[in-house]
Amino acid sequence: MAAAAPGSASKHTFSSLLKQKPGKTSPPRSRGTMAISMRDVDPAFQGAGQKDGLEIWRIEKLQAVPVPRESHGKFFAGDSYIILKTTARKNGSFQHDIHYWLGKDTSQDESGTAAIKTVELDVALGGRGVQYREVQGNETEKFLSYFKPCIIPEEGGIASGFRHTEINEREHVTRLFVCRGKHTVHVKEVPFARSSLNHDDIFILDTKSKIFQFNGSNSSIQERAKALEVVQYLKDTNHEGKCDVAAVEDGKLMADADAGEFWGLFGGFAPLPRKTFSEPNGKDTAFPPKLLWVNKGQTVSVDYEVLTKALLDSTKCYLLDCGSEIYVWMGRETALEDRKQAGLAAEELLREGDRPKSHIIRLMEGFETVIFRSKFNKWPKKAEAVVSDESRGKVAG
Numbered sequence: 001m002a003a004a005a006p007g008s009a010s011k012h013t014f015s016s017l018l019k020q021k022p023g024k025t026s027p028p029r030s031r032g033t034m035a036i037s038m039r040d041v042d043p044a045f046q047g048a049g050q051k052d053g054l055e056i057w058r059i060e061k062l063q064a065v066p067v068p069r070e071s072h073g074k075f076f077a078g079d080s081y082i083i084l085k086t087t088a089r090k091n092g093s094f095q096h097d098i099h100y101w102l103g104k105d106t107s108q109d110e111s112g113t114a115a116i117k118t119v120e121l122d123v124a125l126g127g128r129g130v131q132y133r134e135v136q137g138n139e140t141e142k143f144l145s146y147f148k149p150c151i152i153p154e155e156g157g158i159a160s161g162f163r164h165t166e167i168n169e170r171e172h173v174t175r176l177f178v179c180r181g182k183h184t185v186h187v188k189e190v191p192f193a194r195s196s197l198n199h200d201d202i203f204i205l206d207t208k209s210k211i212f213q214f215n216g217s218n219s220s221i222q223e224r225a226k227a228l229e230v231v232q233y234l235k236d237t238n239h240e241g242k243c244d245v246a247a248v249e250d251g252k253l254m255a256d257a258d259a260g261e262f263w264g265l266f267g268g269f270a271p272l273p274r275k276t277f278s279e280p281n282g283k284d285t286a287f288p289p290k291l292l293w294v295n296k297g298q299t300v301s302v303d304y305e306v307l308t309k310a311l312l313d314s315t316k317c318y319l320l321d322c323g324s325e326i327y328v329w330m331g332r333e334t335a336l337e338d339r340k341q342a343g344l345a346a347e348e349l350l351r352e353g354d355r356p357k358s359h360i361i362r363l364m365e366g367f368e369t370v371i372f373r374s375k376f377n378k379w380p381k382k383a384e385a386v387v388s389d390e391s392r393g394k395v396a397g
Contacts, residue, residue, distance in 0.1 A: 040336050042117055045124040049096050052088040054146055056081055057117070059110045060158050064117045073147040077103040077136060078157020080114035082121060084129075085146055096129035098122055099143050103153060104136045115347055119339045119362070127332070128367045133347075133360035140359065141184045149229035150187040152177070172208040172238070174265075179204060179230055182222040187230055194266045198273075199250055202227040205262065206234050210244040212262045217250040287323030289375055292349075294319060294342040299349065306377045314365055317342035319349065320375060326350065327372050328362040 044064040048055055056072055057064040059080040067081070075081060080102050087095040098121055100114040115133070122129045134143050136153055144151065176192045179185050179202045190196040190203075197203055202219050204227060205212040211231050215224050235243055246258035250272070263269040289307060292299040294317045302318070304311055312318060314331040317338050326346045330339045346360045363372055373379040 041120045041124045045121045048121065049084055049086045049094060049125045052086055052094075055084040055086070058158060059113050059117070062109060062113045073151055075101065075103065075136075075151055075153040076157040077153045077155055078105040078107075079103050080106045080110040082114055082118055083143070083146070084121065096122075096125050097132070097142065098125075098129045099132045099134050099140075101134040101139070101143070102136065103157065105155075105157065112344065112347070115343050116340050119336065119343055122362075122364070123336055123339075127364045129364075130367070130369060131328075131343075131362035135356060137188055138357045138359075139186070141181075144184045144186060149226065149233050150179075150185050152187055152189070152234075174205070174207045177204045177206070177230070178202070179223070179227040181226060182220060183226075185226040185230060194270065194272075204231055204234065205265065206238060207265065210246060210261070211235055211239075212246050212248055212258070214248045214262065215250055290321040292319040292321065293317075294338070294345045297341040297345055299345055307375065308377050309379055312365070319346055320372070321349065322375065323358070325359040325361055327375075328360060329368070329372075330362065330364050332365040
């Protein structure tokens with residue numbers, strides 16, 4: 001399939017996706033304040049979010065197709081997915097967190113469809129969920145916490161005909177992974193080369209007969225323990241539980257056979273440089289929030305001296321661009337079409353600004369997170385505070 005930057009669909013592609021009409025489904029049990037017909041919602045989402053746990057759909061031929069439970073946690077770099085996390089509250093209600101995950105090689109049409117279908121799923125759930133855009137390699141910590149111990153996307157995708165069984169049957173390819181994180185581990189494949197190694201992180205080298213865990217001298221005990229869980233996961237997934245495992249300590253040189261074998265795979269031992277290359281974390285030290293009104297898919301800058309809730313109109317959708325994340329605020333009186341246009345406008349803003357690591361978080365009026373409200377001056381207090389997890393927007397690393 002043609003590879004493209006996740007979420008980089010053109011305006012022409014986005015508008016054509018918006019014209020698609022989903023099949024009919026039954027009317028909702030409760031519409032709340034939204035005057036939106038469930039006929040505009042994909043029937044694949046009917047009955048979703050009614051019990052605690054995960055539900056996942058993959059975009060196949062621009063349709064949302066349920067992923068079997070036994071395949072949860074298996075992602076392909078050429079695909080786009082929608083993930084719903086339902087959490088039962090003590091009062092009997094449900095909290096819904098919706099994520100759409102974009103593989104690094106997913107097509108423009110698939111990523112655009114995932115963004116649109118996520119809005120439809122939120123409508124099917126009553127419009128109270130928080131929606132997160134996840135890009136392969138830069139997922140939020142909240143998203144990664146759903147999958148134990150980690151996710152390791154495979155190459156290929158539905159359009160290219162790859163299936164998980166085919167990947168297991170092909171010849172084993174040696175792969176090098178870097179593991180980061182003390183609580184939620186973020187695993188990323190890096191080039192199989194000495195230059196990828198450093199003193200700060202933990203690396204896992206998965207060969208045909210043995211898995212090596214290289215512990216950087218500056219890594220913590222917690223990080224090493226989490227990486228060991230990943231080693232076990234790779235052993236069970238790629239080797240049917242039958243392969244040797246070895247730990248290699250940074251700085252131990254050629255002290256034992258395992259270390260000698262490990263360094264031999266890199267062409268022999270050589271000291272690692274003290275200063276390591278560190279990726280930018282995408283956080284902005286001083287990025288004044290920009291408020292944009294979305295009008296028929298186009299953004300219009302809203303001038304203000306002080307950012308207050310009074311600037312937000314219930315009949316409109318807005319983008320609050322904070323640099324490392326863009327919030328899409330959807331007024332409760334807006335049409336479904338307007339909400340879809342706002343989501344795609346945020347995608348376009350990232351694409352035009354070449355900001356692949358920024359996140360998009362979409363919120364309905366009345367169900368704003370604490371972090372979003374904190375961006376405003378004196379957000380009015382309400383009788384019932386919205387439950388919010390402060391780590392939602394935190395990127396694992």
